[in-house]
Amino acid sequence: MSKKRILVVDDETSITRLLKLNLEQTGNYEVREENRGARALASALEFKPDLILLDVMMPDVDGGDVAASLRQNPDLRKTPLVFLTAMVNKDELGAPEGKIGGQMYIAKPLNVKGVISVIERTLAK
Amino acid sequence: VIAQEREMNAQQINVLVLEDDPVCAGLLQDLLRPVSQFELTAVGRFDEGLRQLGAGSFEIVLLDLSLPDRMGLATYRDLRDRWPALPIVVLTGSDDQKLALQAVREGAQDYLVKGEFEGKMLVRVIHCAIERKRAGDELRRGAEFLKRKQAMETLEKTLSELHRAHEELKDAQMQVVQSEKLEAVSTFAGGIAHEVKNPLQTILLGVDFLRNSFPEANQDVQMVLDDMDSAAARADAVIRGLLEFSAYNKRDVKDQDLSTIVEHALRSVHGEMARHSIRLTEELAPNLPLVRLDLKTIKHVLINLLLGAIQAMSGGGTLTVRTCLRPLGEDPGWSGRTPGQLKAGDTVVVAEVEDDGPGVIESRLTPKSHRVFGTELIRKGVLDLLVLKKVVELYGGMIRIINRKAGGVKVTIMFKVQRKE
Numbered sequence: 001m002s003k004k005r006i007l008v009v010d011d012e013t014s015i016t017r018l019l020k021l022n023l024e025q026t027g028n029y030e031v032r033e034e035n036r037g038a039r040a041l042a043s044a045l046e047f048k049p050d051l052i053l054l055d056v057m058m059p060d061v062d063g064g065d066v067a068a069s070l071r072q073n074p075d076l077r078k079t080p081l082v083f084l085t086a087m088v089n090k091d092e093l094g095a096p097e098g099k100i101g102g103q104m105y106i107a108k109p110l111n112v113k114g115v116i117s118v119i120e121r122t123l124a125k
Numbered sequence: 126v127i128a129q130e131r132e133m134n135a136q137q138i139n140v141l142v143l144e145d146d147p148v149c150a151g152l153l154q155d156l157l158r159p160v161s162q163f164e165l166t167a168v169g170r171f172d173e174g175l176r177q178l179g180a181g182s183f184e185i186v187l188l189d190l191s192l193p194d195r196m197g198l199a200t201y202r203d204l205r206d207r208w209p210a211l212p213i214v215v216l217t218g219s220d221d222q223k224l225a226l227q228a229v230r231e232g233a234q235d236y237l238v239k240g241e242f243e244g245k246m247l248v249r250v251i252h253c254a255i256e257r258k259r260a261g262d263e264l265r266r267g268a269e270f271l272k273r274k275q276a277m278e279t280l281e282k283t284l285s286e287l288h289r290a291h292e293e294l295k296d297a298q299m300q301v302v303q304s305e306k307l308e309a310v311s312t313f314a315g316g317i318a319h320e321v322k323n324p325l326q327t328i329l330l331g332v333d334f335l336r337n338s339f340p341e342a343n344q345d346v347q348m349v350l351d352d353m354d355s356a357a358a359r360a361d362a363v364i365r366g367l368l369e370f371s372a373y374n375k376r377d378v379k380d381q382d383l384s385t386i387v388e389h390a391l392r393s394v395h396g397e398m399a400r401h402s403i404r405l406t407e408e409l410a411p412n413l414p415l416v417r418l419d420l421k422t423i424k425h426v427l428i429n430l431l432l433g434a435i436q437a438m439s440g441g442g443t444l445t446v447r448t449c450l451r452p453l454g455e456d457p458g459w460s461g462r463t464p465g466q467l468k469a470g471d472t473v474v475v476a477e478v479e480d481d482g483p484g485v486i487e488s489r490l491t492p493k494s495h496r497v498f499g500t501e502l503i504r505k506g507v508l509d510l511l512v513l514k515k516v517v518e519l520y521g522g523m524i525r526i527i528n529r530k531a532g533g534v535k536v537t538i539m540f541k542v543q544r545k546e
Contacts, residue, residue, distance in 0.1 A: 012323050018330035025337050057319075086322035109326035109361055111354075112333040 007049035037061035212258035314367035366512030380415035390427035437482030
């Protein structure tokens with residue numbers, strides 16, 4: 001079975017680096033890091049990921065806007081997207097993962113097991 | 126009658142006669158001479174009268190209203206004003222009774238019309254005037270006392286109303302300060318929480334990476350990694366608690382019944398109790414005094430305490446939930462500091478959550494016992510006790526945790542009852 005390609009977009013380099021190290025350590029994933037939200041679309045078009053992990057709050061561009069631009073691109077429209085967020089909606093407080101407005105999210109901080117579980121469930125859909 | 130007269134005659138009565146007509150003065154002397162009780166002094170001028178009054182002691186004055194140095198009512202008024210305690214009987218001519226009557230209206234004890242009285246009548250008038258004056262003065266004193274008493278009562282009432290208003294104002298002020306503080310803490314906490322989440326994410330992923338990179342690492346390394354993992358989890362629990370409570374930024378602080386809040390909280394953990402086969406003993410006091418709280422927030426605190434207790438008895442057990450009213454400071458074995466506005470002896474409404482689980486390590490029973498809840502529990506979403514403690518303190522209350530003698534833990538939260546009329 002070929003490795004799943006994951007694009008991780010987060011302005012925190014330590015987080016993208018550790019996600020890459022952890023996910024690739026399993027042998028099941030190939031991960032590309034992107035630390036600039038504005039470059040997310042270009043990275044995605046180039047890397048052709050099976051799934052994108054996208055930080056919601058980045059200094060240069062809002063994760064929501066990035067998501068919108070990805071959705072508008074015909075090549076990426078169907079690529080599953082999972083938000084990484086440090087803030088969670090009041091109604092979904094305490095849940096380490098879930099959906100905001102129909103979109104999967106991972107509430108920081110989450111351990112690798114949790115991240116992988118969300119990735120696998122999203123890819124299975 | 127004889128006995129009465131004897132009694133009346135027991136004391137000598139000094140009479141001052143202010144009369145410029147020597148005939149009239151002489152007549153009075155003659156009339157009173159047979160009665161040994163009376164000692165008469167007669168002067169013809171007002172100023173001489175005042176001098177006599179100043180020098181001697183007189184029981185009564187017989188006063189003619191037309192003296193060479195004082196005329197008319199002014200004669201009476203001046204004398205009365207200077208010697209208010211002295212009985213005065215006005216002497217008047219038959220043509221001038223109107224004036225005499227006016228003097229009586231203004232306080233004179235009686236009047237005598239010259240040439241129209243004889244000895245016995247004079248004696249009686251003098252005795253009656255003295256008695257009437259004494260009775261009148263007593264009546265006046267009584268009335269004055271009554272008036273003073275009434276004034277005093279009014280004053281006391283006003284004072285207590287003022288005091289109450291002051292207390293109410295203080296309460297209101299405190300509530301304003303409190304809700305502003307809550308608001309500020311919320312905003313601040315929300316901001317901080319967000320900033321701390323990213324570093325925590327890095328630590329968690331780093332620990333995972335190291336663990337997976339060195340699966341054969343020795344026990345010490347494993348232990349260090351585990352410790353780092355739980356430390357990050359605890360920090361996250363604190364942060365999550367802050368975020369959670371800061372989410373209620375539209376706070377609704379009003380008079381609440383703690384028993385009702387406890388009932389709400391119990392309803393929320395019903396499923397969890399059933400899952401762990403927990404028996405519930407409810408001892409909720411009705412009609413507790415209301416305390417100013419935000420229902421959602423305190424319900425949330427209680428839910429977390431209940432979940433903690435349920436978790437401690439994962440093999441089943443009895444959960445006892447109690448509310449009551451009592452003075453602060455009766456818990457045996459508590460040596461911790463009492464925070465903020467609470468002091469020993471204050472009346473507090475109390476909610477207690479008791480489990481019969483294994484209890485907690487003694488050294489963790491300090492007011493800083495934020496480690497009472499284990500990492501596993503925190504992972505499951507139960508908020509850190511440190512956060513709960515701070516939240517309760519924001520509402521002027523406090524949390525105590527003790528190991529029960531019978532086994533298990535008792536967590537008590539209490540809020541001060543505001544004094545109310």
